[in-house]
Amino acid sequence: MAVNLAGDRLPCGHRVDQLWACLGSGAPDEHVRACEYCQAALAMIRPLRTATSELAAQPVRVPADLPRRVMAVIGPRIPPAPRIAVPVAAPDRLAISVRAAAMVLRAAGDSVEGVRARSCRLTPAAVGPNASAGLKLTISVRYGLPALSAARAVRRAVRAAARAQLGLTLGPIDIEVVDIHAA
Amino acid sequence: MLRARQTDGAAAAGAALYVASSAHTEGPSPDRERGPAATALDDATLVVRAREGDVTAFETLVRRYRVTVYRIAARILTDPPAAADTAQEAFITAWRRLHEIKAEQAFAAWLYRITVTRALSAMRSRAVRPLVPLDEETTPALDRAPGPEERALADGLAAALRRALNHLTPEQRACWVLREMEGMSYEEVASILHTTPGAVRGRLHRARPLLAQELRPWR
Numbered sequence: 001m002a003v004n005l006a007g008d009r010l011p012c013g014h015r016v017d018q019l020w021a022c023l024g025s026g027a028p029d030e031h032v033r034a035c036e037y038c039q040a041a042l043a044m045i046r047p048l049r050t051a052t053s054e055l056a057a058q059p060v061r062v063p064a065d066l067p068r069r070v071m072a073v074i075g076p077r078i079p080p081a082p083r084i085a086v087p088v089a090a091p092d093r094l095a096i097s098v099r100a101a102a103m104v105l106r107a108a109g110d111s112v113e114g115v116r117a118r119s120c121r122l123t124p125a126a127v128g129p130n131a132s133a134g135l136k137l138t139i140s141v142r143y144g145l146p147a148l149s150a151a152r153a154v155r156r157a158v159r160a161a162a163r164a165q166l167g168l169t170l171g172p173i174d175i176e177v178v179d180i181h182a183a
Numbered sequence: 184m185l186r187a188r189q190t191d192g193a194a195a196a197g198a199a200l201y202v203a204s205s206a207h208t209e210g211p212s213p214d215r216e217r218g219p220a221a222t223a224l225d226d227a228t229l230v231v232r233a234r235e236g237d238v239t240a241f242e243t244l245v246r247r248y249r250v251t252v253y254r255i256a257a258r259i260l261t262d263p264p265a266a267a268d269t270a271q272e273a274f275i276t277a278w279r280r281l282h283e284i285k286a287e288q289a290f291a292a293w294l295y296r297i298t299v300t301r302a303l304s305a306m307r308s309r310a311v312r313p314l315v316p317l318d319e320e321t322t323p324a325l326d327r328a329p330g331p332e333e334r335a336l337a338d339g340l341a342a343a344l345r346r347a348l349n350h351l352t353p354e355q356r357a358c359w360v361l362r363e364m365e366g367m368s369y370e371e372v373a374s375i376l377h378t379t380p381g382a383v384r385g386r387l388h389r390a391r392p393l394l395a396q397e398l399r400p401w402r
């Protein structure tokens with residue numbers, strides 16, 4: 001017997017979606033076991049369920065060069081970042097891009113146990129002896145870690161990295177804890 | 184949600200530090216790269232960094248999601264070179280539009296939406312229409328020539344389904360791939376396809392008899 005799978009309900013009142021879901025999971029209930037319409041519908045959709053599982057289980061071979069292809073397009077399109085002057089003895093000059101500096105400062109933030117540095121916004125006015133604008137840093141802190149002491153440790157680490165690795169003296173460092181992550 | 188900050192200058196005054204959090208848990212991602220725990224940064228962190236021009240952070244996201252993105256594209260398009268192009272374009276589009284993400288934690292769903300949109304437009308532009316043109320609302324014709332069935336029996340059930348999927352409209356096909364093969368919920372599929380869970384159920388309901396019909400030889 002063939003039943004119309006396209007209808008809303010089978011003649012017995014059961015819906016095909018219910019039978020489909022039942023093929024995926026549990027045992028059929030008493031009605032389904034005894035009902036000729038349900039049995040006919042099941043016989044029609046069972047191969048589809050099997051085929052879908054088989055097809056879904058087939059491995060897909062991802063081209064190995066996909067990340068390289070993506071990055072090759074993106075890399076050259078990145079606009080240049082503003083530069084910060086690093087104080088050095090005249091007449092030499094040294095400048096560092098805020099983007100490169102941010103990577104160093106985020107890494108310093110990450111070095112603090114349980115902390116992940118997120119946004120790192122460094123403005124040229126944030127460095128130097130008369131620094132006034134703040135370095136703005138957002139972080140995620142591991143669940144259970146006291147945020148206040150984490151922020152203090154981040155500030156210390158960032159300041160030290162700025163001095164040691166970039167030769168920069170930072171002004172105020174503004175830290176915002178924007179997330180908590182699981183251990 | 185609490186939201187406050189501690190400023191260095193004000194720290195001496197005992198500024199309180201609050202935490203702004205959606206108490207989010209990291210979304211499980213199917214192909215997270217194995218590696219030292221310290222380098223397994225959550226999506227939200229990587230998205231924020233990438234948005235500020237950190238290319239390395241974005242590359243980590245590409246490596247994390249390349250399998251799922253490619254697989255979704257490949258299952259919708261059934262054409263490996265086209266799927267590779269679609270996956271590449273999806274990541275490049277994501278990079279360009281990173282600033283549009285509202286919830287950084289929802290990066291995966293957002294990326295899949297871009298992927299499916301691109302796959303569907305690739306499908307439409309190369310005009311791979313259903314072999315038997317069928318309106319979404321119509322019911323399937325019951326009779327077909329026995330030729331395809333004999334061929335189908337010879338090379339297996341999964342292969343027959345792969346061919347049968349070509350009989351669906353692009354939207355039905357995307358629903359089938361996301362719901363039945365990727366195992367997403369109706370809500371997730373609806374959000375990726377910019378539609379409602381009810382519409383997703385409807386498309387699957389109409390797709391089922393068409394596909395079942397193609398697999399008739401295995402009953």
Ligand SMILES: [Zn+2]
Nearest residue numbers: 012014035038
């Ligand atoms: Zn019944």
